[in-house]
Amino acid sequence: xTGGALIGLSGVxxxxxxxxxxxxxxxxxxxxxxxxxxxxxxxxxxxGKSTCMNILGCLDTPTGGAYRFAGVDVGELSxxxxxxxxxxxxxxxxxxxxxxxxxxxxxxxxxxxxxxGMAAHERHARARTALAQVGLTGWEHHTPAELSGGxxxxxxxxxxIVTEPAMLLADEPTGNLDTARSREIMDLLTGxxxxxxLTIVMVTHESDIAAHARRVxxxxxxxxxxxxx
Amino acid sequence: xxxxxASMLANALLLALREIRRNVMRSALxxxxxxxxxxxxxxMVTIGNGATAQVTADISALGTNLxxxxxxxxFGPGRxxxxxxxxxxxxxxxxxxxxxxxAAVAPSANKAVQAIYGNTNWSTQVAGATNDFLIARNWQLDxxxxxxxxxxxxxxxxxxxxxxxxxxxxxxxxxxxNYIRLGKLSCEVTGVLASKGQSGFxxxxxxxxxxxxxxxQRRVAGNTNVxxxxxxxxxxVSTTKVQTDIERLMRERRRIGPGEDxxxxxxxxxxxxxxxxxxxxxxTALLGAVAAVSLxxxxxxxxxxxxxxxxxxxxxxxxxxxxxxxxxEVLTQFLVEAAVLSSFGGVVGIVLGIAAAAGGAxxxxxxxxxxxxxxxxxxxxxxxxxxxFGYFPARQAARLDPIEALRHE
Numbered sequence: 001x002t003g004g005a006l007i008g009l010s011g012v013x014x015x016x017x018x019x020x021x022x023x024x025x026x027x028x029x030x031x032x033x034x035x036x037x038x039x040x041x042x043x044x045x046x047x048g049k050s051t052c053m054n055i056l057g058c059l060d061t062p063t064g065g066a067y068r069f070a071g072v073d074v075g076e077l078s079x080x081x082x083x084x085x086x087x088x089x090x091x092x093x094x095x096x097x098x099x100x101x102x103x104x105x106x107x108x109x110x111x112x113x114x115x116x117g118m119a120a121h122e123r124h125a126r127a128r129t130a131l132a133q134v135g136l137t138g139w140e141h142h143t144p145a146e147l148s149g150g151x152x153x154x155x156x157x158x159x160x161i162v163t164e165p166a167m168l169l170a171d172e173p174t175g176n177l178d179t180a181r182s183r184e185i186m187d188l189l190t191g192x193x194x195x196x197x198l199t200i201v202m203v204t205h206e207s208d209i210a211a212h213a214r215r216v217x218x219x220x221x222x223x224x225x226x227x228x229x
Numbered sequence: 230x231x232x233x234x235a236s237m238l239a240n241a242l243l244l245a246l247r248e249i250r251r252n253v254m255r256s257a258l259x260x261x262x263x264x265x266x267x268x269x270x271x272x273m274v275t276i277g278n279g280a281t282a283q284v285t286a287d288i289s290a291l292g293t294n295l296x297x298x299x300x301x302x303x304f305g306p307g308r309x310x311x312x313x314x315x316x317x318x319x320x321x322x323x324x325x326x327x328x329x330x331x332a333a334v335a336p337s338a339n340k341a342v343q344a345i346y347g348n349t350n351w352s353t354q355v356a357g358a359t360n361d362f363l364i365a366r367n368w369q370l371d372x373x374x375x376x377x378x379x380x381x382x383x384x385x386x387x388x389x390x391x392x393x394x395x396x397x398x399x400x401x402x403x404x405x406x407n408y409i410r411l412g413k414l415s416c417e418v419t420g421v422l423a424s425k426g427q428s429g430f431x432x433x434x435x436x437x438x439x440x441x442x443x444x445x446q447r448r449v450a451g452n453t454n455v456x457x458x459x460x461x462x463x464x465x466v467s468t469t470k471v472q473t474d475i476e477r478l479m480r481e482r483r484r485i486g487p488g489e490d491x492x493x494x495x496x497x498x499x500x501x502x503x504x505x506x507x508x509x510x511x512x513t514a515l516l517g518a519v520a521a522v523s524l525x526x527x528x529x530x531x532x533x534x535x536x537x538x539x540x541x542x543x544x545x546x547x548x549x550x551x552x553x554x555x556x557x558e559v560l561t562q563f564l565v566e567a568a569v570l571s572s573f574g575g576v577v578g579i580v581l582g583i584a585a586a587a588g589g590a591x592x593x594x595x596x597x598x599x600x601x602x603x604x605x606x607x608x609x610x611x612x613x614x615x616x617x618f619g620y621f622p623a624r625q626a627a628r629l630d631p632i633e634a635l636r637h638e
Contacts, residue, residue: 054632057551059551059631059632060632079556080555080556080557083550083553083554083555083556084553084555085553086551086552086553087552087553087554088553090553092551092552094635098544098547098548098635099548100251100545100548101251101545102251102252103247103251107247111549111552112552112553114240114243114244115240115549115552115553115554115555115558116553117236117237117240159552
């Protein structure tokens with residue numbers, strides 16, 4: 001089930017500032033994540049897991065070491081090249097949903113396809129399919145304000161998977177939801193991982209949420225402290 | 230490549246329109262400055278052009294190719310007028326004999342009188358002149374006839390009424406053949422002039438009575454003075470040449486030595502036209518400039534609101550960047566938003582401006598002279614304002630760090 005390595009981090013460091021005020025967020029991370037894996041990332045705040053997620057998501061670049069995504073050295077890419085990589089291969093799900101307000105669910109899901117330059121009719125069709133996959137058929141024209149938290153997160157997941165990315169990065173996707181809604185979201189993510197082989201890397205604080213993943217990585221003080229099922 | 234660019238522009242337009250729709254109120258307020266600026270420019274310039282056209286029309290109604298010869302030294306400080314000897318009928322005859330290319334030479338004098346018919350009376354001006362006056366001053370007869378040669382020579386008491394005098398004394402009745410009293414003189418009405426209406430300076434051009442110059446001099450004024458000689462040049466003859474010929478002749482006749490100042494002056498009506506239209510054009514340009522400043526202020530308003538909106542929309546921009554929007558796609562979206570808003574404001578401003586100009590023109594009773602080039606200019610300028618003032622905020626937005634932007638509350 002696990003394919004070749006999608007993600008390879010070797011000796012990755014991240015330093016903010018310089019000299020005496022330098023802050024080492026990552027102190028040398030070596031990590032390999034294969035295609036089709038479902039990985040949970042845990043660790044106290046300040047452990048470097050968010051920094052690591054930003055690097056994995058190609059939003060940020062490492063100070064030292066190398067990050068290879070699908071064989072590409074991300075550290076060598078320009079800002080625009082990383083944006084192209086994100087729009088093509090990475091889906092994001094955030095704790096705070098981060099949908100565009102006063103914009104319908106359908107238009108929110110279409111957004112990444114617009115940046116891909118997809119024609120209108122294909123865009124609509126794919127956005128509708130993605131919304132159907134997260135169980136929101138019939139809610140296409142509701143704005144985030146008219147949707148519950150769980151529904152908003154499902155719109156966000158639809159937006160993340162509509163581009164059929166190689167990897168989905170979820171940053172505490174259930175952090176703002178109650179237990180029942182959290183279970184629904186986790187079932188959705190697990191389903192995408194099992195049925196479509198979608199690689200998922202998820203940050204979470206809660207061990208019962210992390211239990212959905214097949215591999216859990218613990219961060220502490222900018223290092224990987226534990227890595228296993 | 231160009232196709233990719235076109236599709237990016239189309240996408241930016243789509244996103245910009247969605248963004249404008251998302252916040253109608255903010256968009257309307259952003260546009261307001263441009264709407265007012267464009268409307269002001271169009272209104273000011275259109276009414277100004279109307280006023281210029283009105284002044285030009287008024288003055289050409291006074292007569293075409295018209296020169297006025299008067300005693301004195303014209304207007305202005307240090308100009309003696311009272312001391313200058315008056316003109317005479319002989320001066321007019323000399324001009325007619327010596328100056329080439331003239332259509333009419335009309336010596337004229339006038340005096341304020343009380344005109345009485347039956348028990349109505351009306352205070353007006355009586356002008357003594359010849360039939361040439363009608364040619365030079367461009368008057369048409371509404372009814373009746375001109376003076377006959379005999380009447381002019383003999384100084385018979387006949388008169389032609391301006392339409393205002395006719396209305397005030399006779400109402401709807403036929404005045405021809407009736408006698409009116411001008412002061413103590415009884416005078417037969419032989420004609421009525423067609424109306425010219427109010428002049429651009431606000432006085433009623435139709436409020437006077439015309440009678441033969443000799444009769445006027447003998448029986449109304451009691452002297453042989455001529456206060457003004459109207460000279461009309463033939464079509465195609467240079468009024469400048471006619472003017473210098475008259476000046477040379479008059480200096481001779483009035484025995485003005487070399488180096489001495491003229492004690493008469495010739496005024497070319499076309500000069501007045503060009504002076505006045507020049508003045509109204511300057512006024513139009515000034516008003517237009519003031520309005521253009523308000524358009525500029527409108528542009529700064531756009532920049533201000535766009536900057537605020539970049540801050541307010543930081544998180545949204547972060548989402549777009551994280552999802553994979555390129556820097557230039559965010560830049561283009563914000564630029565297109567600004568351009569769409571300001572062009573839309575331009576269109577609304579043009580409509581409002583034309584409406585206001587139409588209203589103002591009818592209120593000030595000047596013709597509506599809509600200059601299409603000013604409409605095009607105002608629109609182009611408003612669109613350009615959007616792009617220029619939208620660029621700075623757009624660049625701010627495009628350069629945001631997606632991680633920082635996503636953290637922004």
